[in-house]
Amino acid sequence: MASFSLVLIWVFFLFYIPIQCRLLSYNTKPHHHLLAISRISLPPSPAPEAAAVSPSYNAHDSINNKVSTVFNVLSFGAVGDGVSDETQAFKMAWDTACQTEQQQQEEAIVILVPRSYSFMIQSTIFTGPCKSSNISFQIDGTLMPPDGPDSWPRNITKRQWLVFYRVNGVALLGGGLIDGRGQKWWDLPCKPHKGVNGTTAPGPCDSPVAIRFFMSSNVTVRGIRVMNSPQFHFRFDGCQNVHVESLSIKSPSMSPNTDGIHIENTNNVRIHNSLIANGDDCVSIGAGCYNVDIKNLTCGPSHGISIGSLGMRNSRACVSNITVSDSIIKHSDNGVRIKTWQGGSGAVSGVKFHNIHMDTVRNPIIVDQYYCSTKSCQNQTSAVHVSDIVYSNIKGTYDIRSPAIHFSCSDSVPCTNLTLSEIELLPAKGEFMSNPICWNAYGIMETLSIPPAFCLLDGNPLVMQDRDVDQC
Ligand SMILES: *[C@@H]1O[C@H](CO)[C@@H](O)[C@H](O)[C@H]1NC(C)=O
Numbered sequence: 001m002a003s004f005s006l007v008l009i010w011v012f013f014l015f016y017i018p019i020q021c022r023l024l025s026y027n028t029k030p031h032h033h034l035l036a037i038s039r040i041s042l043p044p045s046p047a048p049e050a051a052a053v054s055p056s057y058n059a060h061d062s063i064n065n066k067v068s069t070v071f072n073v074l075s076f077g078a079v080g081d082g083v084s085d086e087t088q089a090f091k092m093a094w095d096t097a098c099q100t101e102q103q104q105q106e107e108a109i110v111i112l113v114p115r116s117y118s119f120m121i122q123s124t125i126f127t128g129p130c131k132s133s134n135i136s137f138q139i140d141g142t143l144m145p146p147d148g149p150d151s152w153p154r155n156i157t158k159r160q161w162l163v164f165y166r167v168n169g170v171a172l173l174g175g176g177l178i179d180g181r182g183q184k185w186w187d188l189p190c191k192p193h194k195g196v197n198g199t200t201a202p203g204p205c206d207s208p209v210a211i212r213f214f215m216s217s218n219v220t221v222r223g224i225r226v227m228n229s230p231q232f233h234f235r236f237d238g239c240q241n242v243h244v245e246s247l248s249i250k251s252p253s254m255s256p257n258t259d260g261i262h263i264e265n266t267n268n269v270r271i272h273n274s275l276i277a278n279g280d281d282c283v284s285i286g287a288g289c290y291n292v293d294i295k296n297l298t299c300g301p302s303h304g305i306s307i308g309s310l311g312m313r314n315s316r317a318c319v320s321n322i323t324v325s326d327s328i329i330k331h332s333d334n335g336v337r338i339k340t341w342q343g344g345s346g347a348v349s350g351v352k353f354h355n356i357h358m359d360t361v362r363n364p365i366i367v368d369q370y371y372c373s374t375k376s377c378q379n380q381t382s383a384v385h386v387s388d389i390v391y392s393n394i395k396g397t398y399d400i401r402s403p404a405i406h407f408s409c410s411d412s413v414p415c416t417n418l419t420l421s422e423i424e425l426l427p428a429k430g431e432f433m434s435n436p437i438c439w440n441a442y443g444i445m446e447t448l449s450i451p452p453a454f455c456l457l458d459g460n461p462l463v464m465q466d467r468d469v470d471q472c
């Protein structure tokens, strides 16, 4: 096996380098039309199916004068029948693209996952840094993992499927589909109420995040559809400059822990013009996030948009400058939520929820500083400080099983400077309104809210002035 790989590498170098030289010569012809296909047809892979396909070609957009070098996964031995294991082909395509240098500004290095093909790949880490800072996966076909935990290789972590690690300038684009095949994971007996007679079996319950970007920057995700992830659909951690655009995420409302997009320790994030329906939060914002802009999101059925949970196991969390605007939240357990554990420290500040339409949402506006997933949390004296939160123009209907406005702030560290303006939330059914609930919540109604939040406390709490509050 090892000597076989060596031969592969050798063949690769033998043919790959001359191909790149030819590409360069195509690049210099500005009026050459759209697809200039390299004449070299020897593939760097052993698969006979690939014999007629060249490993890369050069696409030239003569209108915008942009050039891209395209590596089709089929030329690396991928079959695309939805059954074959295509992991090696994808890895080879990635390694080749990653080692390809950009020949000119704005040039894209593209890994093409072609339309009408379906690719099954195992858990894979696409590692950088790469020579180009403009690599994209053009996903026009379908990508999927092995079907369920029994087909997952035992020696590979079950916590993640596709990972991009230390890549600067990477994009997932296209009109294709990523199908996480989550059903068998959701049905594991260790999932809530999936054990015998509706119990929850103890023990580790790892399920893979579909797509994870880790310690990467200048990341774009645009256009693709992602469905049925075993766990979170997207997770960004330790990333900078993330742009999510025109994405569609869909999983059943009963699928456990299937957050749409989870971010943590990540800054300068835009999530725009997307649709998310799933079994947990549409977007969840963890510790260490700042400068996040969420706009024109249609969310639900889901658990809403959440900041948190923060401060678990006495940890420190800082989250600031978050805006959620021009969005719709429907048929969801929560609308806009901030949730923290007792005993944490740090702060959530500078958050704006603006122009949000709620349709039949439980807890449309909620701060919960007593978040506890086990029912056995002790009362503690420290907490993540929640301050400078604006709720403006939030209208629509709520599910009357819960109050429309609920600020449940820490006993020892009150919420401060909450602003409500143009809030109009009516019961989705009937006339009965449940009163807002506030506990230790300081703030103002700029305009009289419906229902009226007279429970907000005026001014600044004394304790806060005396105390050295952790402001991050
Ligand atoms: C990446 O390539 C695309 C396609 O050519 C181009 O539109 C885009 O501007 C490039 N991005 C960067 C940062 O060079």
Ligand SMILES: *[C@@H]1O[C@H](CO)[C@@H](O)[C@H](O)[C@H]1NC(C)=O
Binding pocket: 153, 155, 156
């Ligand atoms: C997992 O096991 C398979 C088969 O035993 C082996 O080929 C593969 O290299 C292993 N992978 C890792 C990451 O250890």
Ligand SMILES: *[C@@H]1O[C@H](CO)[C@@H](O)[C@H](O)[C@H]1NC(C)=O
Binding pocket: 196, 197
């Ligand atoms: C499940 O419930 C049935 C009927 O109530 C009972 O006979 C059976 O023992 C239960 N099984 C377990 C493992 O608790």
Ligand SMILES: *[C@@H]1O[C@H](CO)[C@@H](O)[C@H](O)[C@H]1NC(C)=O
Binding pocket: 168, 217, 218, 241
């Ligand atoms: C991200 O892209 C911008 C502009 O395209 C560039 O200036 C910046 O250096 C890139 N970020 C990193 C971390 O390389």
Ligand SMILES: *[C@@H]1O[C@H](CO)[C@@H](O)[C@H](O)[C@H]1NC(C)=O
Binding pocket: 246, 272, 273, 274, 275, 296, 298
């Ligand atoms: C909002 O997003 C939807 C897709 O969810 C899109 O069709 C629509 O054009 C976007 N609206 C604006 C103003 O960009």
Ligand SMILES: *[C@@H]1O[C@H](CO)[C@@H](O)[C@H](O)[C@H]1NC(C)=O
Binding pocket: 269, 290, 291, 292, 293, 321, 323
């Ligand atoms: C807040 O974040 C936005 C991006 O969402 C950014 O444009 C703005 O400069 C940030 N504000 C501060 C004070 O950093």
Ligand SMILES: *[C@@H]1O[C@H](CO)[C@@H](O)[C@H](O)[C@H]1NC(C)=O
Binding pocket: 377, 378, 379, 411
């Ligand atoms: C914790 O504090 C809350 C609010 O003061 C109170 O309602 C609750 O009973 C306390 N719980 C425990 C376990 O002391």
Ligand SMILES: *[C@@H]1O[C@H](CO)[C@@H](O)[C@H](O)[C@H]1NC(C)=O
Binding pocket: 350, 351, 388, 389, 390, 417
């Ligand atoms: C209250 O919060 C708003 C919005 O974040 C901010 O502009 C204002 O300066 C804050 N007021 C005080 C007194 O901190």
